[in-house]
Amino acid sequence: MRPETADDNRTPAPEWWRSAVIYQIYPRSFADASGDGIGDLPGITERLDSLAELGVDAIWLSPFYTSPQKDAGYDVSDYCDVDPLFGTLADFDRMLAKAHELGIRVIGDLVPNHSSDQHPWFQQALAAGPGSEERDHYMFREGRGENGELPPNNWQSVFGGPAWTRITEADGTPGPWYLHIFDSSQPDFNWSSTWVREQFLDVLRFWLDRGIDGFRVDVAHGLVKADGLPDWTPPAEAGSMGGVPLEPGVEPELVELAPYWGQEGVHEIYREWRLLLDTYEGDRVLAAEAWVDPLSRIAHWVRSDEMHQAFNFAYLGTTWDAAALRRVIDESIAAFGAVGAPSTWVLSNHDVVRHASRLALTAENLQGHGIGPLTEGLPDPVVGLRRARAATALMLALPGSAYIYQGEELGLPEAVDLPDDARQDPTWFRTNGERYGRDGCRVPLPWTADAPAFGFSTTGESWLPQPAGWGAFARDTERGDPDSTLELYRLALRLRAERGLGNSTLEWVDGLPEGVLGFATDGITVVANTTGEAVVLPAGDVLLASGPLGENSLPGDTTVWLAR
CATH class of the missing domain: 3.20.20.80 (Glycosidases)
Structure with missing residues (x-):
């Protein structure tokens, strides 16, 4: 409201x-x-x-x-x-x-x-080097394998592919891996910091x-x-x-x-x-x-x-x-x-x-x-x-x-x-x-x-x-x-605001045909027909219908609001 x-x-x-x-x-x-x-x-x-x-x-x-x-x-x-x-x-x-x-x-x-890998915080972390406080702001980890050549674990990115990327240190040597649950351009923060x-x-x-x-x-x-x-x-x-x-x-x-x-x-x-x-x-x-x-x-x-x-x-x-x-x-x-x-x-x-x-x-x-x-x-x-x-x-x-x-x-x-x-x-x-x-x-x-x-x-x-x-x-x-x-x-x-539906409660209407959902709330009965077939339209004045109604019928895939 x-x-x-x-x-x-x-x-x-x-x-x-x-x-x-x-x-x-x-x-x-x-x-x-x-x-x-x-x-x-x-x-x-x-x-x-x-x-x-x-x-x-x-x-x-x-x-x-x-x-x-x-x-x-x-x-x-x-x-x-x-x-x-x-x-x-x-x-x-x-x-x-x-x-x-x-x-x-x-x-x-x-x-x-x-953040982005272009954020100054991440760029500072890369420049600061191993063991620095700046590196601790993100999720850097040493890799597995004989020379750390494998990711720290098997996690996969939400966007597909590994959730880890290995960096190269300033001196050209392979460094640790950083976590990115999303894209490699989105390094995860270390929230224990x-x-x-x-x-x-x-x-x-x-x-x-x-x-x-x-x-x-x-x-x-x-x-x-x-x-x-x-x-x-x-x-x-x-x-x-x-x-x-x-x-x-x-x-x-x-x-x-x-x-x-x-x-x-x-x-x-x-x-x-x-x-x-x-x-x-x-x-x-x-x-x-x-x-x-x-x-x-x-x-x-x-x-x-x-x-x-x-x-x-x-x-x-x-x-x-x-x-x-x-x-x-x-x-x-x-x-x-x-x-x-x-x-x-x-x-x-x-x-x-x-x-x-x-x-x-x-x-x-x-x-x-x-x-x-x-x-x-x-x-x-x-x-x-x-x-x-x-x-x-x-x-x-x-x-x-x-x-x-x-x-x-x-x-x-x-x-x-x-x-x-x-x-x-x-x-x-x-x-x-x-x-x-x-x-x-x-x-x-x-x-x-x-x-x-x-x-x-x-x-x-x-x-x-x-x-x-x-x-x-x-x-x-x-x-x-x-x-x-x-x-x-x-x-x-407009009807939702006028009738305060967001602050209301609902009571289910039982006895409706299978595939039909209904509830009463603040003077309105809401009936939704989730089937592909028409059902009998309950009594009440129509306030809103999501689609055309039949004569005394509620078509399939249609919802109606009725004044009680």
Whole structure:
């Protein structure tokens, strides 16, 4: 629920984050004001009115800090400045001020697991030599084998290939290896170092002092590694970020964590951060990106003295199935509620196949692998969009906080047919094209159907090519069309705010046909038909429907909100 005043936008809504709708902006793909084909902060500022019109409470910006851009900004070389690609610190201040004028809070994306190898701290570590304090700021280890020629352990990078790279010392001799859970250009910090902890507290202060409303913490489950760095081979069904969906009946305590994910020591770090945030006025927040199963474990990140929110990836990864959805909703509300935190709900982000495509895939697709022209089980776009709209209508009625990824309000599908030579995700290169990676969900947005680059950039430039048919999804095409996905989102967010659904409770409606899910909340009954067949429409006045309704029937892959 957005605050009413512009001069002090945070005061009127204590603990606003409990029910907020937060819109993720991927800056390089949102709006380009400079004309170079890469989105920027001035572009965001120019388009903020459209987000206020949509009805969101906050925006979360993926990294805009100084970076060599080897991993689209998640390789940071200066945590306290803006990359020239995106503008300047003054541009950030203007964007923040405009957002606050509109009653929209701003959350930054902090990347504490690793830096760029171009960061001065890593360059100093290389120059300082063996045994130096500077080397202790990162995870340097001697190799195995007779002459240290083998990596310290068998860990594999999230992006494919070994998670270790050996350096050459200044005198030309082979040196130790450094850990990079992601790309070799992203060395992992050593979070047992007091110096590292102090540096990041200063980074937090820098942005909090500028007025930022909080942080989404990248790889929040990865900062601490197990003692001894033991060998580890992940389960075949694990996603690239570590999540392993649990089958019913599996005991959570029997699920073994990777030695680089979800270690207990991370919680001490976030307690320290929380103490710092609590010294600032305005309800500043921390949100965890932690791919940890089961939900009872992820709730550890949002205990009362740690973070405020954690992304609900269990919900994101649930299939379009009524029984599975009911189970994960119950588990989410119970797990987060047990520690006094709100559940979060999310269907898409910059790391996963857009749900307008993902929900119609007919073959297994692990998180991080992406989809492309040769992927098995490619989705039917009509089925995908229908299910996406229905899934969104269900999600936005749930109690707690909801996240929206830019473009999903337009019904954008995954861009499947990107040319190989246009792809930029490190996953594509580190797996020699075996995994398409995440470029398909990062293609720049269409704003205007008949403009160059669909209005993303006045020059017609676009850092990733936009599909030719995306004019049908352009914002100006959908705005005002009552049947469009954009207007469905606007209506859902307006009703959600008016009726306080984010702060409500739900009661399941039993006796519905198999494959149909229903719950009652604050004068509304929400019914989702996850089957392909129509069922009888329950009684009530229709407030919202994700698709056309039949005469007294609820078609398959459709969700409806009914006034009780």
